Amino acid sequence: MQHTDVLIVGAGPTGLTLGIDLARRGVTALVTEKGPALSPGSRGKGLQPRTLEVFEDLGVLDGILAAGGPYPPTMTWRDGEQLGERPMFDPVEEDEGSRFTEPWMIAQWRTQEILYDRLRTLGGQVLFDHEALTLTQDTDGVTVTFTGGTEIRARYVVAADGGRSTLRRALGIGLAGGETLSLDPIVVADVRVPGLSRTHWHMFPPAEEGTGFLAICPLAGTDHFQLVAQVTGVEGALETPATGETVSHAPRPDTDATLETVNALLRARTHLPTATDLTWSSAFVPRTALADRFRAGRVFLAGDAAHIHTPAGGQGLNTSVQDAYNLGWKLGAVLRGAPARLLDTYEEERRAVAAGMLGLSTAIARSEARRGRSTRQLDLNYRESSLSQGTTSSLRAGDRVPVTLAGTDLHALIQGPDWTELTLPEGVFLVRPDGYVGWSGPTREGLAEYAAQVGA
Incomplete structure (x- = not known):
């Protein structure tokens, strides 16, 4: 039986992103894929600005930008005649918050290739032709059985195996609020x-x-x-x-x-x-659904295994990548000795975000909302999370750190897999590895106590 710290089932954008994040933290992890190669197809072709920031931190942005391009305007046709063009997305004014304001188009198969190359560069691997069948878990770990009788034992397992997730079904986790937007395929x-x-x-x-x-x-x-x-x-x-x-x-x-x-x-x-x-x-058939839980013991759901989107809003792949980005640093911290309760915050934070994105996608599919600033995912926050503690209001605990603040390039300071302490004219901030403010205060008083609670 093969052993690893983290087993990631599914080598789509979610699983590969998580594999990269764990690999750069020195965590022993395996990614498995049921097919003989990465899945083909353009599928989720739009990367939102927040995802571009994540990919910059993970070291794949240059490849993503080189392999894709901006979204073209739409052209409407009737009876072979052009009726007019318009932008696919409502324009968003540039500000100091992000260096990316518009979505970037790249076929999903190419995104996966770039992520896979990065994973291998960091020493990670994908085991192809490994289709997960079932799992058992105890207080120490999880054993996943694959076709052919192969078994892999891990301290933690992440089900990133898509909307029809075998592991989600094996765990008995249902899908809440499932809605079919149309009976037409x-x-x-x-x-x-x-x-x-x-x-x-x-x-x-x-x-x-x-x-x-x-x-x-x-x-x-x-x-x-x-x-x-x-x-x-x-x-x-x-x-x-x-x-x-x-x-x-x-x-x-x-x-x-x-x-x-x-x-x-x-x-x-x-x-x-x-x-x-x-x-x-x-x-x-386009539909939306949200898993009842994102965690069962030592097994976590991420990506389409946890939430199913209509493609209309361009949110599915992006929400999935950010699931992985949220979970990766928490798994790494707990495996290094941080309190195990840190892992409880994955579901607390990501299920709420996924629910919001599902609502937005559905509204866009019904023409009740437009593709504007909210689809860029730059304004998503964890203000209500138990991890967000602070007393200053200039940059609130739970907020994503903007690129520039008071003339300082903050993203250059917070790049990498570690926590970052920032002292700015507005106060003191402890920034999480995923780029959100965990703690804030007018001085460093209370910072050390918080850091001990989160393994910073």
Whole structure:
């Protein structure tokens, strides 16, 4: 039986981010992935400004910026005619709070490759072809059993194995507040679209009631587009003009869609004749859900295993990465001897944030909210957390530390995996490893007591 301090099940953005954070702390950790390689597909292609800050701290920002690009404006079409363009996101004014104000587009498969390369550089590894089946835990650790009978024993386990999480089900943790936003499945496919401009995100609204939308977005850093289409039950089967054959438009939800299906949708709803070179596709029914708990003993849920988002708000991958960023420093601290109760604050902090992001995503999907400052995730805070203690108001305990304050580049000072004490004209601050203020006061009185409580 193989042994490790932390076992991370799932090598998506969540699991890889956590693996990197633990590796740079010198924590012995293993990441497992059920498939033979990293999962393909553009999937969550938008990185919000807060996630870019996290990736800067983890040492992958340069690769992310080199492999992606800014979001293009949208172009709406009707009957082959352009109706006009608009930005996908409401503009946000630049200020001293962050050096990033706009989301960055990069296909998820490329994000995963960059994270994986960083993990290996730090000495971490991913065990592929390891599909988790079940687990047992006791007071000292957790044993996870994989296909083929392999077992891995860990002091802590993190289930980052997606929305259909095997480990979440094995733990008996339910999903609360699950809501299906539409009974019509969504088809997503990475394809080439010959002759289509890459300067815009092309939108094709429903031509009539009962038909679904279709959108085609150029994937920055590639020669592919991400095609997204709502598949409605009213349309029935789609006839392919080129051959006259009838093609089913409705793949079973949560299964791949074929190029034939994609092209039938394309021809029925746009002036474009065909797509080619399908490299990945998926179909799903959009829904939201939140796990009842984010922790069961020595097992933690992170990412889609803990919360399922509609893609409309661009929050799912970003919220998941920040789950990992929150949990990593806490696991590292407890493994070094910090009070075990520190791990209780993971669920306390992240479940509340995930619930808020789910509400925002749902509102955007229903056109009840716009993609504005709130989607950038820069204003998220842990003010209500039991870890947030302070008496000064200029920069409150629980707030994310801004990039610049009073002319000082604070992010340059707080980079790295450790706590940072800042003395500024406004007071004294102890900054957590994830960049949020843990403690604040007019002087250092009380700081040492707090530091001992959190293992700083």
